[in-house]
Amino acid sequence: MVSARDAAWLQLRDVRVRFGSSDAEPVVRVDELPLDEREFLGLAGESGAGKTTVGLTVLGLTRRAGAHVRGSIRLAGEELLSMPERRLRRLRGSTMTLIPQNPATAFNPVLPVGVTVLRTLRLHGCSRAEARGRAAAGLERVGLSAAHLDRHPHQLSGGQLQRVAIALASALRTRLLIADEPTSALDVTAQAQICTLLTQLRAEHGTAVLFISHDLALLAGLCDRIAVLHRGRVIEDRPATELVTAPHADRTRQLLAAAPRLRGLPVPGPRDRRGEEPGDENREARDDGYDEEAADGASGP
Amino acid sequence: MSSQILLGSRPTYRRRRRVVAIVAALAISLPAAGCSDGGARADSDDTFVYLSSRGLVTEWDPARSYSDEVVALSNTYETLTRYNAGSGKTEGVLATRWTSSKDRRTWTFTLRDNVRFHSGRPLTAQAVKASIDRTMRLKASASYVWDPVRSITPIGKRKVRFELSRPAQLDIIASATYAAWIYEVSDAKDYYKANARGTGPYMVTSWNPSSENEVQLTAFKDYWGGWRTNQYKNVVFQAVPQASTEAQLMRSGEGTYTGGMPPQLLDTLRGRPDLRVYERPSWQTLIGLMNTQKKPLDDIRVRQAVANALDYQELVKASRGALVASDGVIPKGMFGHTTTLDLPGDQDRARKLLKEAGYGPGSGRTITLEMTYPAGEDTVRTLGDLMKAQLRPFGIDLKVEGLAWASAQWPRAKKKNVNERQDIFVMWWWPDDPEPLSYFRNVFRTEKEISYNLAYYSNPELDRLIDSVGALTATDPDDAVRTYRTMQEIIIRDAPQLFLGTNTYQRVLAGDVKGFVDNPAYANVVFVHDLTHH
């Protein structure tokens, strides 16, 4: 790889993530994965390839699940892996955050969504009034209104909830979004809307996005670059169009074959509904080595 | 309260307060507790705190009261006379002197001057007549003690004459624990409620049933006996169900008197300088009544065998001070008492009797006996377990059951079907007046409707003696003593009763109380006006 990449804004190097014991077979073996500001990086791969683990590792959330992480992840020159939890925590939300897979389960079901939104803004230094203002502005930008803050998750649609999540990221002026299959639970219209909003976000705040999906067609239409993950390794990392039109690796080809609908077309399209099956998520979570409670909970209420 | 007690209790009190202050500060923010221990305890000095194990007053009417409230009412009401168990004589209370005709059928009582009721009205001969008449008319409580009285006539304001239908010792009757109080009479509804209509040294200030400090009495200013500074001006009756709590309250100086305490707890109070333990035998006897109408105890030999099989010394020992051995039916200190009776307790004889009756070890027949006792009596329960162990070698299986007196033990004893009744009925007996007659008349006289003859015993010879001995006591005391002896011998011979023991009163009082006399004629009553402190 080119040495200029060393200066990338976010740089993963020799990252090994193991679950169970420190000498177990690593589930993630990423030798190198850079991401620049404003860049959209698609992270593709079949279920169990370790996509989500990479995303959570960047956020520093795999350690909590009992993972052993080695290597280096630098963000704007700062090493995240050796960073004390307290500082890392401050980066979460403000500098980087997660756009969840299934918005219906990503908000506390017994709290109005506004509670989470406002509390987050206040956590990152907003005053009460400031938080309200920013939240309202963010919501308007995504086509919602401040009134939606009083709603409980079950009173909002999946697309609306996902827009709330993006509005929050926008209000926080987050620089790095880990979007973990953010559209897999949504219908086509909502999917398109979300992708548009993410692009808008980049335009306004220079946000970089690590977009995790197994849908190469979707990634191809949205991302600058796509990295394909297989068994925890990056087997291909190239500009999006290049990768879609002329894949090098067999796995990439297989992935493309799995999404045959709109090969090469840079338009987000409909996709299969696999991601909606809880069992599937479970399997992935468990392969990633989460502890039992976490895995169990993932199936949602 | 003596300085000793204050000094003794203060440090612990302080310590307690500090801990609580910490806890309080943690738990809730209390307003600053600017309290002084001394101020809080100021009123205890002239308050006599009577601890009792259960709620006290269920009946305020002095003509109907027949239960625990007697300990309170005896301080608010007075009788014409009071029996002094020490001297064996009656002493004047509302009456100053009394005379009787030779045949003991006419009695004249002279009333004390300057006695006033709590209402302020003076005590008159007319009032005495009215109150005793009402008590007799209501036929409640122990009003039967007045049965010999045919008429009451006031003579002037100060004298009352009683005409009797048979000879009787009326000065003793007039000193009875229940139904002998002199009070103001009214038909008004709730006239006798949470108050006193008597002449006694104390008036009722508050009654909070089902609260801890149930009854509070305060001094009656115009009491004829007058007031000195070191007398108790207030009396509180505090219900404390747990004996261990009573012990603690006595130790901390919060209680002035407690009447009954298990031996192991009493031991922890002995020898303390701030407390004093008074012990004396009472007139309260623990008796086991054997069912003379139900197999197998209908067989006199089996009854005698059971009576002889028990080891009474061991029972007394197991009671650890709560009991002394009984000398017979009549307890020590009472008219007619004798120590020379031939009481059962011969185990060899028990074996022989059982063999004759066809029971006992080796006969292949076991006797199963059901014994009931009033629930809540720790000592009796212990004795029951011990009796069971003692009777086992004799081939007798004793089943011991503690039952609530009024709702289970007594009703069961009165069941129509004899076979549903118990075999042995254990209870305490004590007299309503200072005469031994009730130990026989109430318990062993033939009864048409069952009341207390729970041995279901009937002996015409004994009945005849019971009917005559009352009058005899009044006219020929020596003959009466002989008669009582014969009566006791009959009971021992026919064995309807087990002489389990006589209760020893064990009272604990604050060490500075002076003048306390435990009078068995008034079970558990403390005449607080008689006491002084400091």
Place this chain on the structure above:
Amino acid sequence: MRARGARGGRTALVLALGGAGAIVLVALLAPVLAPYPEDATGAAETAQLLRPPSAAHWFGTDELGRDVFSRVLYGARIGPVVAVAVVTVSLVVGTVIGVVAGYFGGWIDELLMRLTDVFLAVPALLLALALATVLAPGPVGLTVALTVTWWPWYARLVRGETASVVGRPYIEACRALGLGHRRTLVRHVLPNASTPLLVQASTDVGGVLLVASGLSFLGLGPQPPTPDWGLMVEQSQNYFTTHWWLGTFPGAAIMLVAGVCFLLGDVVRDRFDPRHVPRPTQRA
């Protein structure tokens, strides 16, 4: 972490099963194990009153000179047996009522469930208290009183499980195939309800023991000289400050047995129903 969880689970399993086994053994072998078996059945030894624990009397002697250790051992034949009996009978009664309510639904369900509501609205200890005063004091009366208060819990549990199973396609299929009610119930409905029942029952043995001991403590259980633990604690009440050993050991025995039952319930639950959020066992 997973390894540790498993190891912790195994320790609990060993503790629970070992404890339960030990309790059963003690109950069975009490006459052999007790140094003074006659002390548990109504002997008295007035030469040995209230001796503190010693080599001869491990738990000391009581107010009648009886060996507390022997009595505590014999106590394993009373409280725990009552508890097991109560749970067993309640289980049977509750299951029948619950299955009937859940399977047939409609007004039968409504009627039976309102009936259980009435029973459940009166806390068990209180209802048992009222009942125990009616019934003759003793282990049998205690068992009856507690059973009357306990069955509604199982009835409700079984009804819920049954109702949830009844809606499933294979039961519909059973009905469509013309299988009899009884056969459908026994073959297909009951097995589904058995796991939560088993979990609840093992926990409840401990709960019932505690309530039964409470009633004994209030004097509504077995009568003296029965070496029932609750009764022994009650009898020791006025001795507690001066002769601690009288009440401490029987009380500890109750705690031990109840603890083992609860642990057993946890272990069974972890085995069969790992996602369970515990519901409190009814103790009052």
Place this chain on the structure above:
Amino acid sequence: MKRARSGRGRPMIRYAARRSVLSALVAFGVVVLTYLIARVVPSDPAGVWAGPRASAVERARVRAELGLDRPVAEQIVSYLTGVSRGDWGLSVLTHRPVLTDLLTRLPNTLQLVLAGMVIGLAVGIPAGLFAARWHGGTVDRLVRSGALLSAAIPTFWLALLLQTLIASRLDLLPIAGSYDRAVMGAHPVTTVTGLPLLDAVLTGNGVAATDLLDHLLLPALVVASYPAAVLARMVRASILDAVGEPHIQMVRALGFPERVVLGRFALRLAWNPVLQLTALIFGYSLVNTFLVEAVFDYPGLGRYAADAVQSLDVPAVVGVTLLVALLYLAANLAVDLAQAALDPRVALR
């Protein structure tokens, strides 16, 4: 938006109405049940009333006065109509209206139960939280075994142990009772709410409050033992259950410290089960106080019930049962409604 709001209000009202009607039905059933039980008791209320040594004549008089000579069916009917009018009959033991007796005793018991529940919640919830936070660690193991023990410990035995150790041996707290007579005599409490401790605090009567608290602490600790245990277990399980949920992952990714993630977001999910449990525990504790009061001589409903049971005071036994059942039903109803308010999904079910 309008649609959503009205949609939320209506099920709530319907839900509340339905729950209230059901509660009333159950309450009626409880009256019948308790009366039937009490009627089976072969007792002699007149004998209790007239005293242990009353004559047959006197007992007959009392029997007629109390209406006990009438047919049983007639007695039940008159009892039921009486209850609805607030006349719960006369206690044969105290000779006073049962309702008056009960209301005299209720504040102490309520105070005890509430104090116990407060301690139980204050200990149980944090304990469960800590156990979940350090799941699998030493804290967790301590909490779990502690909870197991305090659920398994017989209430009356714990009461005796604490009484002996803390009150009797160490003399740190009073051994029994609900107040010190001397203190109350010098600093009487003005009645505001009826709960003595609360009243003392409200009226700024520090001395009395301290004394009342002194007496309340040990019994309340005993009452708290079981609630604390169950709550700790429940909170721990609910939080562990929630930890794997995506929304917990989400708030972590938003930068909340673990303390807030568990203590605010995950615990919020446990509110409903905790509430439900609290109602159940309330009923349990109400009756559990019977045993606690028996040991600590605390003059509440429990001791009243024990006395009533002992002397087969039928109207009193029925009265206590009814009152406790009503309180329990009321608590359940309140919790059901609170639950529906906290989690709007409940009312829709």
